[in-house]
Amino acid sequence: PVRIGVLTSGGDAQGMNAAVRAVVRTALRMGAQPYAVMEGWAGAVAGGDAIRPLGWDAVGSVLHRGGTIIGTARCPEFREREGQRAAALHLLEHGIDRLVVIGGDGSLTGTNEFRKNWPGLLAELVESGQITPETAAAHPALVVTGIVGSIDNDLVGADMTIGTDSALHRILEAIDDISSTAASHQRTFVVEVMGRHCGYLALMAAVAGGCDYVLVPELPPADGWEEDMCRKLSQGRQAGRRESMVIVAEGATDRAGNRITAEDVKQVLADRLGEKARVTILGHVQRGGKPSAYDRWMSTLLGCTAAREVLTAEAGTEPCIIAERHNRIERLPMMEQIRATQEVKDLVAAGDYLGAVQARGTS
Numbered sequence: 247p248v249r250i251g252v253l254t255s256g257g258d259a260q261g262m263n264a265a266v267r268a269v270v271r272t273a274l275r276m277g278a279q280p281y282a283v284m285e286g287w288a289g290a291v292a293g294g295d296a297i298r299p300l301g302w303d304a305v306g307s308v309l310h311r312g313g314t315i316i317g318t319a320r321c322p323e324f325r326e327r328e329g330q331r332a333a334a335l336h337l338l339e340h341g342i343d344r345l346v347v348i349g350g351d352g353s354l355t356g357t358n359e360f361r362k363n364w365p366g367l368l369a370e371l372v373e374s375g376q377i378t379p380e381t382a383a384a385h386p387a388l389v390v391t392g393i394v395g396s397i398d399n400d401l402v403g404a405d406m407t408i409g410t411d412s413a414l415h416r417i418l419e420a421i422d423d424i425s426s427t428a429a430s431h432q433r434t435f436v437v438e439v440m441g442r443h444c445g446y447l448a449l450m451a452a453v454a455g456g457c458d459y460v461l462v463p464e465l466p467p468a469d470g471w472e473e474d475m476c477r478k479l480s481q482g483r484q485a486g487r488r489e490s491m492v493i494v495a496e497g498a499t500d501r502a503g504n505r506i507t508a509e510d511v512k513q514v515l516a517d518r519l520g521e522k523a524r525v526t527i528l529g530h531v532q533r534g535g536k537p538s539a540y541d542r543w544m545s546t547l548l549g550c551t552a553a554r555e556v557l558t559a560e561a562g563t564e565p566c567i568i569a570e571r572h573n574r575i576e577r578l579p580m581m582e583q584i585r586a587t588q589e590v591k592d593l594v595a596a597g598d599y600l601g602a603v604q605a606r607g608t609s
């Protein structure tokens with residue numbers, strides 16, 4: 247049977263297990279043999295039993311589990327030529343030249359580089375005598391299909407990425423819990439949420455949690471934001487509100503690119519309002535725990551579609567990402583989505599916030 251690999255890479259995200267399960271079972275149904283590449287690209291670089299066949303039962307009872315049962319890692323070796331050569335060799339030892347990669351924007355970018363390098367890597371392996379010219383000729387191209395798994399929701403083109411909805415649930419549970427203690431003491435809480443360079447989690451949590459102020463990287467506040475924030479919080483208090491909540495994305499900056507941390511916000515409140523605000527950094531609880539219903543079913547549909555795609559794609563054709571877009575499961579061109587995601591980041595870095603929003607909206 248045709249052999250395909252599945253791996254999860256980068257930060258884990260709730261729902262990755264549902265996607266892995268769907269890839270494995272769809273592949274088996276289609277008569278293929280799926281393999282797990284354990285610990286993300288690190289497993290491919292390491293080889294040995296880090297690449298192992300999976301049967302139907304290996305992915306039983308995992309739908310409801312957080313994290314990823316096949317492990318994940320951020321793998322610096324895979325960025326080097328030597329690491330990529332080792333990964334190619336180890337995949338070929340199992341006859342694998344088709345892969346479903348579930349990971350964030352960085353992981354998919356690395357995957358695309360590896361795919362492009364594949365023919366050159368095989369030529370080097372032939373030259374060093376590690377594979378025969380016949381083996382290289384039998385696997386002329388690497389077929390990859392991506393699924394975006396990241397709580398950050400930072401890939402242009404996808405409505406939601408795996409884990410984002412569950413992370414938002416986690417954040418909202420925390421905000422609700424903090425609200426009651428904040429109200430008792432008439433306190434302001436400053437809550438820092440994850441998202442790396444993306445403010446999606448912060449913005450949506452602020453809207454869904456009824457928060458007073460939010461700081462996100464995509465729209466750094468104008469000079470004088472401290473005064474604006476304090477005025478809004480004071481107005482809330484005057485209107486009878488007992489608790490206040492400011493959400494700070496971990497990647498929030500001012501317009502000069504300097505980070506604004508939760509502690510900075512706390513200091514502003516102390517200096518200007520004489521308030522002793524409390525800071526809560528939610529951290530990895532956001533990535534932990536059970537996947538939401540949404541993440542389970544969406545990841546299942548993405549996994550089924552990705553397995554079908556990777557098994558039927560012609561070698562040498564442009565790779566795609568399977569993502570939910572406009573409420574449908576769609577095939578998006580991988581390289582184009584990666585390019586568009588980078589463009590948004592570059593526009594933000596250059597201070598063209600409106601351009602970034604427009605680029606994200608139209609890609």
Ligand code: F6P
Nearest residue numbers: 257350396397398440441442533
């Ligand atoms: O990309 C997911 C994410 O959780 C980001 O939101 C966060 O910045 C980062 O990963 C944390 O990485 P690590 O788990 O390596 O500390």
